Amino acid sequence: MEKILTINGKKFSFDNEKNLLEVIRKANIELPTFCYHSELSTYGACRLCMVNVEKRGILPACSTPPENGMVVVTNNEEIREMRKMIVELLLANHDKDCTSCHKSESCQLQTLARRLGIHKIRFKNVMKKEPQDFSTYSLVRDPNKCVLCGDCVRFCEEIQTVGAIDFAHRGSKSAVCPSFGKDLESSECVYCGQCARVCPTGALTPKSEVSHVWNALSNKNKTVVVAIAPAVRAAIGEAFGLNNETGTEAAGKMVTALKTIGFAKVFDISFAADMTIVEEAKEFVDRFSKGEKLPQFTSCCPAWVKFVEQYYPDMIENLSSCRSPQGMFGSLAKKVLPEMYGIKKEDLVVISVMPCTAKKFEARRPELSKDGLPDTDFVLTTQELARMIEESGLSFKDLEQSAFDVPLGFKTGGGVIFGNSGGVTEAVLRNVLAKEDSNEVDEFSFVRGEDGIRETTVSVNGKDLKVAVVYGLGNARKVVRDIKYNHKHYDLIEVMACPGGCIGGAGQPVYNSLDVRSKRTKCLYENDKVLELHKPQDNPYVQKIYKDFLKEPGSHEAHECLHTSHTSRKRLAENPFTIHKGKHEKTLKINVCFGTSCMLRGSQKLLKSILELVEKKNIQDKVEVQASFCFEKCARGPVVRIGSKVITKCTIELAEKAIDTEIKTIA
Amino acid sequence: MENYGKFDRVCQILEENGKDKAKLIPILQAVQDVYRYLPEEMLAFIASSLNISPARVYGVATFFSHFTLKPKGKHIIKVCDGTACHVKKSTLLIDAIKTKLKLGASEMTTKDMLFTIETVSCLGACGLAPVMVIDNDVHGQVTPEKVSKLIDDIMKQEEK
Incomplete structure (x- = not known):
């Protein structure tokens, strides 16, 4: 039976909308809300979406289920006054x-x-x-x-x-x-x-870095180059009211704008994305053939990387050691460009334009700097770039299109689709599985989709390759838990923190409707279609960079320039609970792990025994005893650190031995 | 090693509540009974043990006025400032206690950690207004002089 309700005197049919608000918005009435997002749970706090439902009175539309025959009024004197008062x-x-x-x-x-x-x-x-x-x-x-x-x-x-x-x-x-x-x-x-x-x-x-960039641009001694991330072209137009621009148009206009603003060269991060695929696929093929460190997690999303470092430090080795495209670009630019332009490395300023706020954090990671100089000096978001264009007085919609500079501005479609959830996986498959002479765009498009967790199995020489594409860190946590506790097997997992991948990044122009996300996703896939090449390995400039500087994918030189390391950031690691502190100036530190698995393995009893031992030996003044969290050796708990020694499967006997030797070091 | 007893007790509290995040409030109540307040590092420990974010634990601990994140004094003076007591000039009492204990405008606990003064909304003994409770003893129709004497008595007791 068709379900119908009346809104402001007009009849509307509805289906499975979860609340009245969704039905009303479908009827093209823009009810105001602060606390309602269709992706999140309904909170009902702001009360702005109040409507009058006949026989029931004034109700918040967000937390009222639609019912057949409801008569709703969204706008009358009482409601208007109420909304005004709230605001x-x-x-x-x-x-x-x-x-x-x-x-x-x-x-x-x-x-x-x-x-x-x-x-x-x-x-x-x-x-x-x-x-x-x-x-x-x-x-x-x-x-x-x-x-x-x-x-x-x-x-x-x-x-x-x-x-x-x-x-x-x-x-x-x-x-x-x-x-x-x-x-x-x-x-x-x-x-x-x-x-x-x-x-x-x-x-x-x-956080804006625009003023730093203007400063660099007005410094005559500096050569300022900029590179634009794939997802930026899918959204920059929105900032200027242009909602149907193609990726090529938007990118072309951005190049013109950036050149006019004063950047010496304008490159494309999609080029570095091509390199990332070549390196990451090489790494994956190695791991897959040896069957080690699987699943391989992608490492291009800095928020996901920090998430792993913080919550799953025991899985850091599963992260690809490849830098993100931004990381690779910065490192390559600082390696290659100074010589190419005949300038000093210190005078080259590398700026990237990103859809992302976490990239600003990534650029400051100490692992991504060399000789005290960061590989990427400043990171602008799409929003900030739009602002710079506005500030310089350019009319974006009327700009002509220009081409990216070479060599670091030439890309294949594989690099462009990086901005979509599933794009990295698709590009890896194009690299690993596509036939040498094929230039097919849609061959691996089965990894595309809008769901937060997508799984697929591809057959490689008779061997199953299990792939998962994930966005949203909660979804990533689900998948990781499945691996850890339910022994689910995957070979390759792509994770992007933001819904929809980078196109949904927080640096993009603000959007509220989920349709915007689909539009951006489509934009990048369309862009891929019109490009000449689709497989990252076919990029002639990638090939040239390897030939001239890095030998071959996976080489020592490539590792030096394009790979990185990740560090554990176990939360609260620096915040242990002090049980006892000796009076001496120098004390022997004894840390007993109180993480869940160590507690199950008896760390509480062990701590008690250690304290008794300390008293028996009469060394209370010389030791400091703390309950800490997780030394990331959960499988071998209980874990105790005594001085510099970390003891796994610790017993009181082992602890006593270590205390006896380590106590001498502080005497 | 005096810290250990308390810590062990907290571990026990967590065990008794099955490390259930839904039991955060009873856990915090029990832990506050152990420490007389909720030390920050203990809240972080509880968050980790229950596998919830420290921000959530902090939110709960700051929401309820029963919980305190600052160490409280050994003796707690609760002065009622409900309507009846307020009319009977409970504010004068508060001022008198603060002067007596040399507390600044925003200070609630004495430096020697002996006293903490709190105001409460109603003790349900309006007939005795103004009312206050020191530790667990209720005192009715209190005057600044009477308060001063009660505090002196406790101080003397403490000196012994």
Whole structure:
């Protein structure tokens, strides 16, 4: 039976929409919301989506299921007044410096105040200004702009399963903040920035590096080069109201804009993506044929990399050791370009334009610098690039198209689709499985799709190759748990932290409708189609770089330039609980692991025995005993560290032996 | 080794509650009974043990006024500032106690960790207003002089 309800006097049929709000929006009525995102759980806090349902009164549409025969009114005097009042109250304590706010013009609070015609706020501002949090490279947190909608909290917890920020305190003191009111830098934040993407106001925004870039450009001694990531071309147009640009058009206009702005050369990160595929596929074929370190995780997403380093340090070796395309580009540029242009390495400034906030963090990883110089000097997001174009007064829609510079600007379609979830996998398959003379675009398109976890099995010389394509870190956690606890087998797993892959990155122009994501995905696949080559290994400039500088994929030289290492960042590792602290200035540190698996293996009893031993030996003053978390040797617990010695499967006898030898070192 | 006893007790509390994240509140209550407050590193430990984010634990611990993240004094003075007590000038009592204990405007605990002063909304003994509770003893119709004497008595007791 067809289900029908009436909205503002018109009949609409509905199906399986989970709430009234979705039905109303389908009827093209833009009900305002702050706390509703179809990807997240329904929170029902902002009360802006109130509608009148006949015989039931005023209800929040987001948390009311649609029913057959409902008669709904979305706009009447009472509702209008109510909405106005809500926004007015939100604005009362809001830091209203709209003109200088990073979110200006994409702020939902600003838009709503305009839409509802709020020009005067009747309530007194009693807010005490809180300091902003500039601690990370990726994001800025401004508590004075927060409307407590909780979108960021739910995204971080529900989609990414990180939970770096949460509500704290209550009533008028309520705030969203990292644990213990500390800064974001000291939290578990992986810098994916999706909190900033869903934030309706300027409480969480990507950190801008635009002024650094302008400075570099106006320094006559510097040669400033820039490289554009694949996903940027799928979204830059949105910032200028152009929603149907092709990838080629957008990229061509960006090159013109960047050249006009004053960049010496404009390259394409898709070139480095081609190189990443060649290296990563080589690494994978090695691992696959030897059957070791499988599954291989992709390592191009910096938020995912930090996630593994922090929660699954025992699986770091599963990460591909390849740098991300940005990492490879920076390193290659600093290696190749100074000689090519006859300049000093210190005078070359490498800038990348990324759809991503975590890339800003990645660029500062100490592993990605050489001789004290970072490989990538500054990272701009798509939003920041759009702003620079605006600032320089260029009319983006009227720009002509120019071509990228060579050698680091020539790419195949394999490098371009990197920006989509599934793109890396597809490009790897093109590299590993496509016949030498084939130039087929759609051969491996079966890995495409919109689901957060997609699995497929490909047959390689009679051997099954099990592939998973994942986006969203919560989905990644599910897959990792399946591997660890349910012994599920995969050979290759692509993980992107952001929904839809890089095209859905937090550095892209702000979007609220999921259709935008599909549009961007389509844009990159279309771009691939029109390019001349599709297999990364066919890129003549990639071949030339190998020939001139790196010998062959997987060579020592290639490893030096294109690979990296990853470090454990087990959360709370630096925050052990002190049980006993000796009086002596120098003490022997004894750390007993209290991680879950060590506790199951008896670390609590062991700690007690160690303390008794310390008393028996009368060395209380000379030792410091701590309960720590996880030395990442869970399979061999209980783990105890005594001085510099880490003892696995520790017994009191082993501990005593180690204490006896190590105590001498502090005497 | 005095720390160990407490730590061992916390491990026991976690075990008793089956390390169930749904039992976070009873766990925090029990741990606060052990330490008389919730030390930050202990909250981090609890978060790890229950496999929830420290931000969530911090959120719960700061939401309920029952929990405190700052060490409290040995003796807790709860002054009622509910409507009846307020009318009967409970604010004067608070001022008197603060002066007596040499506490600054935003300070709630004395430097020697002997006293903590708190205000509560209603103790349900409005007939005795103004009311206060020191540790577990209820005192009704309190005057600044009476409070001063009660505090002196505790101080004397402590000196012994």
